[in-house]
Amino acid sequence: MSAPPLLRLDFPARAESLAEVRAAVQRTLSAQGMESRVVARLVLAIDEACANIIRHAYRGCGDGTIALRIARHRGRLRFRLRDRAPAVDPGCVRPRDLSECRPGGLGINIIDDTMDHWRLRPLKRRCGNVLTMVRRLRTRKT
Secondary structure (H helix, E strand, O other): OOOOEEEEEEEEOOHHHHHHHHHHHHHHHHOOOOOHHHHHHHHHHHHHHHHHHHHHHOOOOOOOEEEEEEEEEOOEEEEEEEEOOOOOOHHHOOOOOOOOOOOOOOHHHHHHHHOOEEEEEEOOOOOOEEEEEEEEOOOOOO
8 A cells, every 4th residue: 555554453362353444444434534434334344254254254253454545545435354364366356146045154145345456466476365445435415
């Protein structure tokens, strides 16, 4: 990211960490003057992305870490999540068909619906993956 981060947070890849992550993201985004419903939606998308990393990339082992960076640049918010889990094939990560009647599995759909753009890429020379998500910044009307 080229802009200085609004938030830098490194945390254990465990479900217990997610409450602290949600609170930090909430505070950071609220300080940017965004509507509360948009902030809530973005917090949910970040939470789902982190849960997916914990559940699928680290396979729930709890030994890994996740680095979250949020930056504001050129009228956009950029969210970057980096893990050190085994590389994930980005072609396998996509929204599911919502006509399928089954519980769960909506994290990517939420991210896809909330963000203007997102991209997952494995790190070639090092272990890990980077998920970058971008959302145009819209401030509250006064």
